[in-house]
Amino acid sequence: MEEPTIISITTFCTQYNVPEKFIQSLQEYDLLETVEEGGVEYIRVIHLQRVEKMIRLHYELNINMEGLDVVNNLLQQVWLLQEENQELSDRLKLYE
Amino acid sequence: MDYIDYYKILGLNKSATEKEIKNAYRKLARKYHPDLNPNDKEAERKFKEVNEANEVLSNPENRKKYDQYGKDWKHAEQFEQAKQQRQQQRTYQGGGQSFNESDFSDFFASMFGGAGPQQGGQSVRFRGQDFHAELHLNLKDVYTTHKRTLTVNNKNIRITIPAGVNNGQEIKIKGHGSPGINGGPSGDLYIKFLIDNHTTFKRVKGDLYTTIDLDLYTALLGGDITIDTFDGKVKIKVKPETQNNTKVKLKGKGFPIYKKEGEFGDMYVTYQLKLPTALTDKEKELFAELAQLR
Numbered sequence: 001m002e003e004p005t006i007i008s009i010t011t012f013c014t015q016y017n018v019p020e021k022f023i024q025s026l027q028e029y030d031l032l033e034t035v036e037e038g039g040v041e042y043i044r045v046i047h048l049q050r051v052e053k054m055i056r057l058h059y060e061l062n063i064n065m066e067g068l069d070v071v072n073n074l075l076q077q078v079w080l081l082q083e084e085n086q087e088l089s090d091r092l093k094l095y096e
Numbered sequence: 097m098d099y100i101d102y103y104k105i106l107g108l109n110k111s112a113t114e115k116e117i118k119n120a121y122r123k124l125a126r127k128y129h130p131d132l133n134p135n136d137k138e139a140e141r142k143f144k145e146v147n148e149a150n151e152v153l154s155n156p157e158n159r160k161k162y163d164q165y166g167k168d169w170k171h172a173e174q175f176e177q178a179k180q181q182r183q184q185q186r187t188y189q190g191g192g193q194s195f196n197e198s199d200f201s202d203f204f205a206s207m208f209g210g211a212g213p214q215q216g217g218q219s220v221r222f223r224g225q226d227f228h229a230e231l232h233l234n235l236k237d238v239y240t241t242h243k244r245t246l247t248v249n250n251k252n253i254r255i256t257i258p259a260g261v262n263n264g265q266e267i268k269i270k271g272h273g274s275p276g277i278n279g280g281p282s283g284d285l286y287i288k289f290l291i292d293n294h295t296t297f298k299r300v301k302g303d304l305y306t307t308i309d310l311d312l313y314t315a316l317l318g319g320d321i322t323i324d325t326f327d328g329k330v331k332i333k334v335k336p337e338t339q340n341n342t343k344v345k346l347k348g349k350g351f352p353i354y355k356k357e358g359e360f361g362d363m364y365v366t367y368q369l370k371l372p373t374a375l376t377d378k379e380k381e382l383f384a385e386l387a388q389l390r
Contacts, residue, residue: 061129
């Protein structure tokens with residue numbers, strides 16, 4: 001059986017016990033892109049991990065939507081810098 | 097187990113109010129939260145400490161027990177019950193050995209050692225935590241795709257390590273993290289490859305770099321030399337009048353490109369000229385003659 005690639009927002013919110021308003025807010029702040037099929041809105045499964053992270057940051061650390069946006073951008077930069085750092089350190093080994 | 101000073105972890109003193117505890121916890125949780133500190137084990141450890149401190153100090157009952165019994169707060173309930181039982185027994189038996197508060201630690205270590213705190217009810221279903229592991233490999237190992245069996249939390253996992261995996265690269269093994277909370281899905285296992293290089297080659301992604309010694313005569317007159325690559329020995333032509341530190345590219349003789357079957361990087365060979373030493377009189381004479389010609 002093929003794994004589903006999308007999950008309805010209603011199912012997701014029931015499973016994770018979060019209000020649908022939260023997902024709507026993520027959409028409003030461009031933090032999540034959803035897909036619509038037959039009048040039902042879905043979250044892509046590949047985005048689940050990112051949404052879970054935002055649920056944790058919002059509910060555990062009381063970070064509001066603006067904060068999530070900032071955190072998201074900064075984390076992207078951290079990842080890029082970590083990658084660049086690794087590459088530079090590998091390159092540096094050429095001269096050791 | 098060593099005593100943990102939860103007040104110290106939160107940077108508070110014993111007289112801290114509930115509000116101060118909450119504020120201190122939030123501040124530190126924001127600082128060390130694993131989602132905000134990717135791949136930072138130290139932050140993860142501190143986050144756990146902060147959470148544990150909060151679990152104890154934010155709950156008035158737990159805090160009271162912790163303040164009263166210090167390091168044995170987790171066993172305070174059993175201690176209270178045992179004390180009551182003892183008192184009852186003493187009543188029935190009409191006295192006996194007195195129960196001393198100073199026996200507290202030994203008493204609990206021998207009777208209740210290892211019991212942990214019960215987690216509070218959590219209604220939200222969450223994915224389990226992701227596990228992060230590091231796997232050391234030799235550069236030679238990752239020249240070809242191979243399988244390897246790892247033991248993670250007593251479970252054997254057979255993984256395929258694709259040829260050309262990079263140093264510091266991470267792969268995700270779905271569902272092999274910790275189990276989900278309240279029926280949520282399991283987390284994932286992330287394996288970071290740390291590649292130890294014990295060869296004479298330096299690697300930058302798909303390209304390999306090496307330096308080889310070139311004798312004076314081959315450098316001046318040209319010739320064939322044989323060098324080692326990961327793919328075996330290769331014969332290369334050295335052009336006449338090759339200068340010191342000349343770099344030549346051997347196309348496709350580098351490292352496999354990650355997940356691009358049949359594609360290889362290049363190999364860069366730098367020639368390092370080695371001048372002859374311990375010259376004979378005849379050689380000195382000939383070099384002098386050569387010098388005259390210039």
